[in-house]
Amino acid sequence: MTRAIRDILAECMRRERYGLIRPLWSDLAGVDDAAAEEVRRRADHLMRILSDAGVQLVQTGEPAPVAAPTSPTIVANQVYAQPDTMREVRVEERGFSIVAVKAGQSTIEQAFTLNDVIVNAGLVLTGDPAAKAIKDLGKQLAAAVEIYRLNAAGMGGGK
Known part of the structure; x- marks a missing residue:
């Protein structure tokens, strides 16, 4: 099942802000759609900002390997x-x-x-x-x- 980029970005933004918390995104999106939609709107806004800078998010279908940290x-x-x-x-x-x-x-x-x-x-x-x-x-x-x-x-x- 392919998920919308805005949904993936919203989940990532939530995780970046709060860490891995409960309810997990998959549980939140099915139980508290208003809370999930608020984060999706923030994701939409970030995608517009990126687009204004010439950056487009493209789903490749496969997760990329975890990037090595560039700083301690x-x-x-x-x-x-x-x-x-x-x-x-x-x-x-x-x-x-x-x-x-x-x-x-x-x-x-x-x-x-x-x-x-x-x-x-x-x-x-x-x-x-x-x-x-x-x-x-x-x-x-x-x-x-x-x-x-x-x-x-x-x-x-x-x-």
């Missing part, structure tokens, strides 16, 4: 009230890191694996007082959310 940076955000500082989540050989980049100088704030995050999240969920002693745990948990949202969990060496 998964996500980068401006640090609040520090216009010259960015905070990046990066893939490392043995996991992931949170890096502050100020005036072109990178400083690793912390390095972790997803196993570390799972253990630390368990401490938080169980109310273990040890969680309060983990420096910048909130940053680590926020970084893990971005790693999963952007489907980058498999990129870290020390998963």
